[in-house]
Amino acid sequence: MDKYDKIVELGRRRGFFWPSSEIYGGVAGFLDFGPMGAMLKRNIERRWREVFIHRHHGLVYEIETPVIMPAKVFEASGHVENFTDVIVECMQCHKRFRADHLILEQIGDVQGIEGMTTEELDALILERGVRCSECQGQLSKISKFNLLFRTNIGPYSENVAYLRPEAAQGMFVNFKGIFNSMRERLPMGLAQIGKVARNEISPRQGPIRLREFTIMEVEFFFDPRSPECTIIDDVADVKLRLLTEEMVKSKALEPVQVSVSEALKEGYIKTEWLAYFMALSTKFISELGAPVESQMFIGKPPEERAHYSAQTFDQLVKLERWGWVEVSGHAYRTDYDLSRHMQYSGQDMSVFRKFDAPRKVKVFAAKPKVDAISADHGKNTGKVLSVIKGADVSMLRSKLSSGPVEIEGVLIKPEYVEFYEKEEAQTGERFIPHVAEPSFGADRLTYLALECAYSEREDRVVLRLPPSIAPVSVSVFPLVNRDGIREKAYCIYRDLKDAGLIAEFDDSGSIGRRYARADEIGCPLAITVDYESLQNDTVTIRHRDTWEQQRVPIGELKGFLKGFFSMR
RNA sequence: GCGGCCGUGGUCUAGUCCGGUCUAGGAUAGAAGCUUCCCAAGCUUCGGAUCCCGGGUUCAAAUCCCGGCGGCCGCACCA
Incomplete structure (x- = not known):
């Protein structure tokens, strides 16, 4: 074990x-x-x-x-593509392949292969005689590895x-x-x-x-x-x-x-x-x-x-x-x-970076020639002007250099626009953060903490969890259940809970059994109220890791615990 | 997903090979009480298992057979 x-x-x-x-x-x-x-x-x-x-x-x-x-979201993040593998295995040499890659490799581009079900891909492999690219062996049925859990939003199955x-x-x-x-x-x-x-x-x-x-x-x-x-x-x-x-x-x-x-x-x-x-x-x-x-x-x-x-x-x-x-x-x-989300959502994800000093940059500007435009378009001149103003200048310039271009249903001729260079002061630039x-x-860490803390002492399990993460911080025990000791212990227990500590009270079985129970859940400290407590208002604090005890006045308990837990 | 081993109260385990004596035994843990009073002491009492699930064979199944689920190990997989 x-x-x-x-x-x-x-x-x-x-x-x-x-x-x-x-x-x-x-x-x-x-x-x-x-x-x-x-x-x-x-x-x-x-x-x-x-x-x-x-x-x-x-x-x-x-x-x-x-x-x-x-x-x-996950199309943009690349998970839909990269998390879904359709895999076939060669029944002869047992090599595994991405089914879609193998098909494309052997029979070229297939329309709609992206959205095909495994059955369709299986059929395709069978019909077109796709074989193992290593040994020409026959292929198994496709097994699909998709690590994304899929579901639908609302009653529409197409809303994936x-x-x-x-x-x-x-x-x-x-x-x-x-x-x-x-x-x-x-x-x-x-x-x-x-x-x-x-x-x-x-x-x-x-x-x-x-x-x-x-x-x-x-x-x-x-x-x-x-x-x-x-x-x-x-x-x-x-x-x-x-x-x-x-x-x-x-x-x-x-x-x-x-x-x-x-x-x-x-x-x-x-x-x-x-x-x-x-x-x-x-x-x-x-x-x-x-x-x-x-x-x-x-x-x-x-x-x-x-x-x-x-x-x-x-x-x-x-x-x-x-x-x-x-x-x-x-x-x-x-x-x-961020780049992918910018691309898929159309939303700007970039951030502005200010230059130390503004830079002078030469840029092209477009100046519409109103005369030429109105000669062709008459009353629609306004529409044409707004199209030209809305267009990206360098894009427009490169397109018009090879003749007329249609934008938003309007035919723009090269002679409508005059380009000229001008100097502009740029105060910064946009970029996408890294x-x-x-x-x-967290679950692994929880297991890790348990494994690191696990120890045995005299056939008993002692979970030596760091006090900062121990589920229960302190247990309170009456040494015996009579002469008012139980009541005093219970009082201390309630005080500690009121002070915000996770505390447990245990009065069943022998004191050793209770220490053992506390050790097993990694409770770092146990407070025991005994006969001496009745006389001088002190209790013993027993340490999980050393089993050593020390006496502390009840009045100083909260301070002691606060110090103990904050230094870990 | 493939192969091997395995699955019995909360936990660990006996019983499975060779069906009946198992309405399933033990230990431990838990609850109630007595007792003791500083490291799982003792005594009494109690609760808790359709023996992983489903099917089959049989007069009879925890036990044999088939399927499923789960676990461990090896291979594969693991953005």
């Missing part, structure tokens, strides 16, 4: 997590979190929120957008929508509006914690690979001309363990350990903001209990990167059963997403 099995067992026994829809046989890739698990996960989310968002207020803002978005596979698109589509309302400042990060869904082909590994999970993402927008991270000094000395793309290529297994500033100087990481977030992530993952030695970042080669990424580092953590597992991804998405994206899976 390895750690994974033990955690799965503990997870069920103590109400952390278990497979979803279990009474109907369960369904792979979905997980339910119980009372303890939900609290643990929320605490991890809360810590992430503090580290990545609140500590950067003024720079990073949290937003919330729907899980369901119209098909158009998808469940988001990442929270990012909600931030991209909102970028411009928020940029405006947040006073048009770059850099600016948008963050989101929320559910995403990916219809994985065959998810295994329990909480590690899910079809629906919580993602925690920042889309950090910056001007590619000023890509400097203004707060890089805060993390310049943080050590990163890196396995760069080149090292992966040369089959290196041991990561190099370099400081953030070295990693940037050596060009391992392409942009400072990405490096900044990688440093934050290292600290964050350490705080959850994973030692730095069992973390590393691995550079993804182009063929393994997402379609939108110019550089990706996966942050890996070593788990006992699953080996190196990705807990966060750090992608340099450049201007891919994006650095750190992205975390």
Whole structure:
């Protein structure tokens, strides 16, 4: 029985997590979190929120957008195209191919192949005799890999929508509006914690690979001309363990350990903001209990990167059963997403960059020749004039150079317009921001925290969760249930709850049993009220990790706890 | 998706090969009470399993057969 099995067992026994829809046989890739698990996960989310968002207020803002978005969004993002693979396998040599690619390759362009169902493609393969391009073997039926969950909005089946596979698109589509309302400042990060869904082909590994999970993402927008991270000094000395793309290529297994500033100087990481977030992530993952030695970042080669990424580092953590597992991804998405949304929606996603000093630029201007126009158009002259004024000058100029052109139903002749060069002062230019994206899976982190915290002592399970994320902060026990001790303990318990702590009260079984119960859910402190408490108003505080006890006056309890939890 | 192994109270497990003695045993966890009073002590009592689901064979199925679902391992997949 390895750690994974033990955690799965503990997870069920103590109400952390278990497979979803279990009474109907369960369904792979979905997980339910119980009372303890939900609290643990929320605490991890809360810590992430503090580290990545609140500590950067003024720079990073949290937003919330729907899980369901119209098909158009994911057409623009490239997910519809890149998330849907129709795959055939050669029955002879067992090589796999993208079915559509193979068809196009062998029989040329096929009308409407994009929208074809697998049955139609199967039929096409059969009719046209498409074969394995390697060995000419016969092909299997198509299997379809579409990781997007599809649904409809409203009663119309043609109104297709998808469940988001990442929270990012909600931030991209909102970028411009928020940029405006947040006073048009770059850099600016948008963050989101929320559910995403990916219809994985065959998810295994329990909480590690899910079809629906919580993602925690920042889309950090910056001007590619000023890509400097203004707060890089805060993390310049943080050590990163890196396995760069080149090292992966040369089959290196041991990561190099370099400081953030070295990693940037050596060009391992392409942009400072990405490096900044990688440093934050290292600290964050350490705080959850994973030692730095069992973390590393691995550079993804182009063929393994997402379609939108110019550089990706996966942050890996070593788990006992699953080996190196990705807990966060750090992608340099450049201007891919905003450009695509600009193209697909027709909305301007660009941002104005002011020059240090206005520049003089030579531009062409169009001057309509009213005489010539009115000679041809008479009363319609006004219409023609407005068409000319509305047209893009350089476009109009190049078109007219090869003869008359029709715009908005009006025939424009070259002699209608005179072009002349003029000097114009430009105060700036428009550009599309670039994006650095750190992205975390909260469910994996929850499992990670459990695995890191899991320990055994004298045949008992002790979850040594960091106090900052422990589901229950403090337990209160009466040593015995008589002589007013129980009442006193209960009073303290209620006081602590009033003070905003997650506290539990337990008066059943022996004191040792109660300590053991508290240890199993990772409660860091237990307060015991005993006979001495009746005499001098002190209690014992028992520490989960050392089992040591100390006496603290009841009056100082809240202060003690406040200090204890704030320093972790 | 392919192949192998597997699925019994909340948890772990005995029983499955060789059908009946299993109205399913044990341990642990849980609840109530007594007792003890600082690390899962003890005693009493209680609740909790249509033996993963569906079908079949049989006088009789936890046990044999088929299908499904789920889990683990290997291969494939993993924007």
